[in-house]
Amino acid sequence: KxxxxxxxxxxxxxxxxxxxxxxxxxxxxxxxxxxxxxxxxxxxxxxxxxxxxxxxxxxxxxxxxxxxxxxxxxxxxxxxxxxxxxxxxxxxxxxxxxxxxxxxxxxxxxxxxxxGISPDFKIMESDRAGSMKSSALERILEKHYEQIDKQHGFRLLADTVGAGRDDRGLSDAVLKLNEQMQSHARPEKWAKEQITLLHTRFSSVEETPCGKEILAGAKETVNFWKSCFEDIIIRMDGDEKLLNSCGVSFGEA
Ligand SMILES: Nc1ncnc2c1ncn2[C@@H]1O[C@H](COP(=O)(O)OP(=O)(O)O)[C@@H](O)[C@H]1O
Ligand SMILES: [Mg+2]
Structure with a gap:
């Protein structure tokens, strides 16, 4: 049951x-x-x-x-x-x-x-997909490293995110970002929006995406406890003694 x-x-x-x-x-x-x-x-x-x-x-x-x-x-x-x-x-x-x-x-x-694909296509094993992704990334990074002197943006990225003994930090960051992007319906559109956000100046913390998220969470918590207190006051109804001693403090809270 x-x-x-x-x-x-x-x-x-x-x-x-x-x-x-x-x-x-x-x-x-x-x-x-x-x-x-x-x-x-x-x-x-x-x-x-x-x-x-x-x-x-x-x-x-x-x-x-x-x-x-x-x-x-x-x-x-x-x-x-x-x-x-x-x-x-x-x-x-x-x-x-x-x-x-x-x-x-x-x-x-x-x-x-x-x-536009064959109807008898197969889904690649995730291990194989992972290794193909890694080697594709390796090729691309290699190409960029060759011309690092001409690419200021890439040099900055390699010197910060990729700082360390090898470029694992950079590859890991790219792979992680790629994985996260796949959870969006239109990854490229999402990425463009993120770039725009990076260049947007906000006049207050509440306007930023993080700020909005935190405020919404706080609001939800406040509303939850508000409804709990209201529920407690309703349940106290009929019990004069309890209501007189605690009712006001719960109401104020
Ligand atoms: N209210 C209940 N009373 C008795 N048995 C229950 C009840 N709810 C679930 N079960 C039994 O507990 C076991 C685990 O339930 P299940 O639905 O498989 O859990 P979950 O999907 O959350 O892992 C099942 O055998 C199920 O029939
Ligand atoms: Mg289950």
Whole structure:
């Protein structure tokens, strides 16, 4: 039986739900129950293959698919005449329950012509991708070092970021930046924006991207504690003695 918090995550509709909890605390359970809730909805039932379910690893995707299959089988056992439920097991086999890589490669394969790539492309092993990246970077750095006297910007970069016994500091920084850029939808646009920010003068700390981030975090914390105090005052209601002795201080806080 789900806990109160789990129940809330399972039945909430019409918005975004974020569930963050430790290993083995029932996140997958919440996700499968939530999905089953949509599938078994009496008014507006959904088919299992109309959902996009994404996880990080193949193992987690496999486990999730298995658990959804089990839930469907259990629901069908309780209601064997239900034709809709019966169809869900078949639909589940081709449902989109996968890793983000699996999902994206599926889209690319289906639209290979549009993307201008072969439909039987393979995804490179990450070790091999890493070593190709390193050797490409090595070649580029080599080229720049050859002309370092003519490139003031590169010389500055090499003398600061790359300072040390070898140029590992510089390569590491470039690789790290490259990795971070890949998490943006349009890496090049993002990089250009960052460069503009570097040259922007802000009149106050609050205007800077970091300042905004810190202020938003602080605001969230203040609002959280404000709602806690309000909740405490409401709970004190009816208890004259408690309210008289502590009510004012909580109210002021
Ligand atoms: N409220 C609950 N009551 C009983 N068992 C639960 C409850 N929530 C989760 N479980 C069980 O705990 C185990 C771990 O849950 P799981 O969803 O796999 O956790 P997570 O995905 O967070 O690692 C599963 O066997 C699940 O059925
Ligand atoms: Mg899990």
């Amino acid at each position: 789900p806990t109160k918090a789990q129940e809330r995550a399972i039945v909430t509709r019409g918005g975004t739900v974020l569930v963050s909890a430790g290993a083995g605390s029932g996140k997958t359970k919440v996700l499968t129950e939530r999905l089953m809730g949509y599938i078994k909805d009496t008014e507006n039932p959904a088919d299992v293959d109309s959902f996009l379910v994404i996880t990080f690893t193949n193992a987690a995707a496999g486990e999730l698919k298995g658990r959804i299959m089990d839930e469907l089988a259990a629901a069908l056992a309780k209601d064997p005449q239900n034709k809709r439920l019966r169809r869900q097991s078949a639909l589940c086999r081709k449902a989109q329950i996968s890793t983000i890589h699996g999902f994206c490669s599926g889209i690319l394969r289906e639209n290979s012509q549009l993307a």
